[in-house]
Each structure stands twice: as structure tokens, then as C-alpha cells.
Amino acid sequence: MALRLWPTRRAARWGVASVLGVVGMVAAVLGTVCVTSGCSSIGYLGQSASGHIHLLAAARPVKDAIADPATPEALRKRLELTQRMRAFAVTELKEPDNGSYRSYADLKRSAAVWNVVAAPELSLTLQTWCFPVVGCVGYRGYYDLAAANEAAEPLKRAGLEVDVYEVPAYSTLGWMNWIGGDPLLNTFVQWPEGELSRLIFHELAHQVAYAPGDTTFNESFATAVERIGSQRWLEANASAEVREKQALTEVRRHDFHVLVRAWRAKLDALYRGDLPDADKRVQKATLYAGMRADYDALKRDRWNGYKGYDRWFATANNAALGAQAAYDDQVSAFERLFVAEGSDFDRFYAEVKRIAVLPKPERDAVMAKYREVPEPTPVVVPATPASAAPVSG
Numbered sequence: 001m002a003l004r005l006w007p008t009r010r011a012a013r014w015g016v017a018s019v020l021g022v023v024g025m026v027a028a029v030l031g032t033v034c035v036t037s038g039c040s041s042i043g044y045l046g047q048s049a050s051g052h053i054h055l056l057a058a059a060r061p062v063k064d065a066i067a068d069p070a071t072p073e074a075l076r077k078r079l080e081l082t083q084r085m086r087a088f089a090v091t092e093l094k095e096p097d098n099g100s101y102r103s104y105a106d107l108k109r110s111a112a113v114w115n116v117v118a119a120p121e122l123s124l125t126l127q128t129w130c131f132p133v134v135g136c137v138g139y140r141g142y143y144d145l146a147a148a149n150e151a152a153e154p155l156k157r158a159g160l161e162v163d164v165y166e167v168p169a170y171s172t173l174g175w176m177n178w179i180g181g182d183p184l185l186n187t188f189v190q191w192p193e194g195e196l197s198r199l200i201f202h203e204l205a206h207q208v209a210y211a212p213g214d215t216t217f218n219e220s221f222a223t224a225v226e227r228i229g230s231q232r233w234l235e236a237n238a239s240a241e242v243r244e245k246q247a248l249t250e251v252r253r254h255d256f257h258v259l260v261r262a263w264r265a266k267l268d269a270l271y272r273g274d275l276p277d278a279d280k281r282v283q284k285a286t287l288y289a290g291m292r293a294d295y296d297a298l299k300r301d302r303w304n305g306y307k308g309y310d311r312w313f314a315t316a317n318n319a320a321l322g323a324q325a326a327y328d329d330q331v332s333a334f335e336r337l338f339v340a341e342g343s344d345f346d347r348f349y350a351e352v353k354r355i356a357v358l359p360k361p362e363r364d365a366v367m368a369k370y371r372e373v374p375e376p377t378p379v380v381v382p383a384t385p386a387s388a389a390p391v392s393g
Helices: 018-037 042-057 060-066 073-091 145-157 195-207 216-239 242-273 277-301 310-313 318-328 331-340 347-357 362-368
Strands: 059-061 103-105 115-117 129-131 136-137 139-140 159-165
Touching: 042 139, 060 073, 060 103, 073 139, 073 195, 073 216, 115 145, 129 159, 139 145, 145 159, 159 318, 195 216, 195 242, 216 242, 216 318, 216 331, 216 347, 242 277, 242 318, 242 362, 277 310, 331 347, 331 362, 347 362
Parallel strands: none
Antiparallel strands: 059 103, 115 139, 115 159, 129 136
């Protein structure tokens, strides 16, 4: 799954042997979609099956789209670029050589799915939904924005803080390779070259290793692969202009993560403390105001007014902070593990697969060896008293 926090805020041919029948096709798709989106009701299963089937049916081979005279030239060039990236993923990053990202679908919408995440008023721990085989996940995915918003309402009525956000792509973990794999989508194919490479490398990494029920492990691993892979792609293939633009994007992304990580730690300490809930609510409001003030200072002092993260900060809540944690908490640990394995992808993947099958306490203990103590230094000079003040409680 790709969660993308950059400006504005992230199939294959459908043909199955008739022997499966309609029931067999739906069951196959249901099993796959539940892997990446979660499911807990017949209604949810139905929209998951229908949504994924329509996604698959919309796709055609990239080579056909490139050869089609009706394909706009700009899209043709982007599709050609994706196939060079796809080959690079196999030869240089040792990612799977299969049908994924060798087909293209125009979904006529801005997202592949919309995820719904939720967290309590005084906690950053995400609500989870659990399923056979894949374990528990902290989100539910919907192929329609209205359906996602509708699903969010009962969670809000239950007192949870909810975030609904666009997801440009998701991985079926290689389970759909028998009918062509995961397609390229209009939701991301026109992204800047560096961001496009990151997404493709990220989603393919999910087909390499997967730990059921451990979103942080899975997403941090895929994010580490995308970061390493994109850097190598840009160094070997991109123009100086593309590399310069991507470097600026990376600086902003790094600043964003450092700022949010610092405030997330303050909020987590507050929530875990012994203050009465009424006092926690007061301090919570102060901390969120401080985070937004620091973001305003970051834009002013380092970003020359760049507003690409405005929407995220305007709506940020416990659910948004909890979801963001899943994508960056263990990234640096995986990058150190990569170096420890001689910067060799085959060795790295073998070790990640070994760790992935361990019981979660053992898995966490292994990953802890590669974590660093985070620097307390803020990204910007504190914009508010709350920025520098310790959290009581």
C-alpha cells in the first residue's frame, strides 16, 4: 500500500478459465483484496470484489497502450519510462519478474482506493480489523469515496478520530500474478520521475516479503526498498534537472517526517501519562496547535512558502498520526540491515524473509538492533512555547 504525502495529498487483463465459474472468480478476488484492504462484512466483501474486478477489467498490456495511435504522446512516454523502471527493478533491485506493472488502467478517478483509519481520542493506536492468513491491519480500503466517508461515520459516532485519505496504488502481494498482476494506474503514472520510481519499487517490495498482521514492518520494509531503489535509479538514469527536483522533494519529506515524529512522541507521552483525561485534552489541543505552528515556521524559514503539506496539517488528528507512523518507524532500521547485508539485495531479502516469519516479539527484538536513538533536535527553531516544553503527565 502506498501512502503518499506530497503535493495535495497517493488490470491486468481480466480473463480466468471458465472452469472457475463466477463464484470461483469472486472468491479469488475476495481473498486477494482482503489482503490489502481488510474486510469484515458481506457488504464490505462485495464492494472489495466488485472494485478489484473493475480495476482488473480496465487494464490492458502496456505494450498495447504504447502501440495504440489514440494514446496521448505524454502518456506513451510515461508508460515507456515505467517499463524501463520495471526492468531496473528486476535487474538492479532483484524484485520479482512477473506481470505486475506491465499493464495499464485508467480508472477515471483520482485514487485506487480511499483508506479509512481510526484512533481513540487519547491514543495514537489505530483501530484494527483482523482476517485469516494476513492478520490484523489498521485500515479499511474502499473503491468509492462516498462509501469510505459512509464507513467513517459510525467510527466517529463511537468517539474515534477518523481520517479518510487517497491511496494511489496497493499491492496484492503477488497473489494475482496468475491473471497479470498489479497494473499501472492513471492515479500515479504522471507523477514526477523520482516519485514514480519510489511507488513502483515500493509496491513490488510487498511481493518480496510480508509479515501477517505487522503493518509497520511491512510498510517500513517497502519504504526502505523504495528509498534505496529510487536513489539508484536517479543516479543511473535521471537527468540533472530531475535529480535536483527530487532532492528538494526529499528534503521536504525528511523535514516533514522529523517534525511529525517529534510531535507524535510528545502526544504519545501525554496519552500514556497519568494526568486526568480532562487535563490531557487541554494539553492535546496545545500540542496540536504547536505542531501546526512549527509547520508554518518550517514553510516560512526552510521551504520558501511551499504549501504541499497544508492539507495534511489542516486535518491532522490521532488517526492520521497513527497511520503515518506505520510508514516510517522502522525505515532507518531496514536501511541499516541492508548495509549489514553488504548492500546486497538477495542477502537483504533473505534476511527480511527470515525475520518476517518470526513471532512478533522476536521480530521486534531483531529489528531493534538496527534502530538508532532519534535526535531530539527540532527541524526549526521552536515556533511556540509548546515546541520546546516537556510534556507533563
